[in-house]
Amino acid sequence: MDEAKIYNICLQRVKFQITKARQRLNGSVPEDGRLILESYNTGDIADIIDILELYDLEANTQEGLSEKLDDLACTVSVLVKDKIFFDYDEKGDLGLFLALTPRVEENIGIPEAAFAAIG
Numbered sequence: 001m002d003e004a005k006i007y008n009i010c011l012q013r014v015k016f017q018i019t020k021a022r023q024r025l026n027g028s029v030p031e032d033g034r035l036i037l038e039s040y041n042t043g044d045i046a047d048i049i050d051i052l053e054l055y056d057l058e059a060n061t062q063e064g065l066s067e068k069l070d071d072l073a074c075t076v077s078v079l080v081k082d083k084i085f086f087d088y089d090e091k092g093d094l095g096l097f098l099a100l101t102p103r104v105e106e107n108i109g110i111p112e113a114a115f116a117a118i119g
Helices: 011-025 045-052 062-080 104-108 112-118
Strands: 034-039 084-088 094-099
Touching (some): 011 034, 011 062, 011 094, 034 084, 045 062, 062 084
Antiparallel strands (some): 034 094
16 A cells, blocks of 8 residues: 555655654644645646646636645545645645644643643
C-alpha cells in the first residue's frame, strides 16, 4: 500500500514529506497551523488537472476542481494518518498542505507532567 498512488499523489512521498516537516519543526507549529508539503507552481485549472492526472473531473471549473481536491485530500489523509489539504498560497499557486495543531497542553497551558499525573 505504501507504493500506491492516488491520482498523481505518491503516498510514500507524502509520508516522507510529513516526517521531514515534523523533524524540521521540532514540535513547533506555524501560526496559521499549516505547512506546505509541495507546491504545483500554478493556479491554472488545466495545469492542475494535468499535474495531478485528474482526468475524470466532472466539471472543469474551480468548483469541480475544489470538490475533487477535497475528496482526494480526505482519502490521502486517511491513508497517511495525518490531515492534509489542498489550498492556494499567497501567489495563487496550488499546494498540498499539512494541517498542524498545537499540542493540548500548549493550548490550555497545562504542563505535560500534569497529564501524566491524571492518567
